[in-house]
Amino acid sequence: MFTGIIQAVGKIQDVKVSEKGACFVFESNTLGLNDAKIGDSIAVNGVCLTAVELTNSCFSADVSQETLDCSIFANLQTGDKVNLEKALRLNQGIDGHLVSGHVDGVGVVSNRFSEGESTRFEITVDEDLVKYIARKGSICINGVSLTVNSIEGNVFGVNIVPHTFTVTTLGDLHISAEVNVEIDIIARHLEQLLNNTKTS
Numbered sequence: 001m002f003t004g005i006i007q008a009v010g011k012i013q014d015v016k017v018s019e020k021g022a023c024f025v026f027e028s029n030t031l032g033l034n035d036a037k038i039g040d041s042i043a044v045n046g047v048c049l050t051a052v053e054l055t056n057s058c059f060s061a062d063v064s065q066e067t068l069d070c071s072i073f074a075n076l077q078t079g080d081k082v083n084l085e086k087a088l089r090l091n092q093g094i095d096g097h098l099v100s101g102h103v104d105g106v107g108v109v110s111n112r113f114s115e116g117e118s119t120r121f122e123i124t125v126d127e128d129l130v131k132y133i134a135r136k137g138s139i140c141i142n143g144v145s146l147t148v149n150s151i152e153g154n155v156f157g158v159n160i161v162p163h164t165f166t167v168t169t170l171g172d173l174h175i176s177a178e179v180n181v182e183i184d185i186i187a188r189h190l191e192q193l194l195n196n197t198k199t200s
Contacts, residue, residue, distance in 0.1 A: 004096035004145025046143035048101025096145025132183035
């Protein structure tokens with residue numbers, strides 16, 4: 001599990017694509033990998049990956065074809081910046097919200113404009129995700145925990161404060177950019193509970 005509070009911005013050092021997926025090498029001098037070990041989970045742009053190789057400033061992770069198909073990873077290239085977060089520890093506070101690292105779909109930035117001291121992003125998602133998104137609810141965009149400020153049809157709006165621009169890659173997003181979207185895990189569990197209640 002993760003919190004959606006980004007701990008570092010890294011970059012892709014290398015990508016090797018195979019028939020079964022790809023192997024990515026991520027570099028970060030600020031994530032703090034000294035206490036990490038092979039097998040640890042690290043969220044990269046909101047996707048939970050398993051470290052298979054480690055150095056003091058880099059880690060490698062295999063990305064399955066399924067993940068390439070349902071996330072923005074298929075479009076990432078060497079040199080691209082990514083948001084990084086190590087897995088939540090039991091003694092760690094939760095400043096964002098509970099994030100599983102399992103991306104539900106890809107959204108598209110349909111609008112971006114200044115709104116006071118913050119920047120408003122409007123993001124279009126597939127119709128099947130709309131029912132899980134609620135105004136003032138939580139959502140995760142490229143690994144960043146955000147609050148939904150508006151939703152109209154299949155477009156929702158979020159406001160990014162200057163601090164978040166500084167410590168994440170969200171400031172680099174442009175209109176038509178694709179982003180990883182994970183809806184609030186509680187909404188998924190509530191749907192499953194209600195469906196089971198109806199059929200029992």
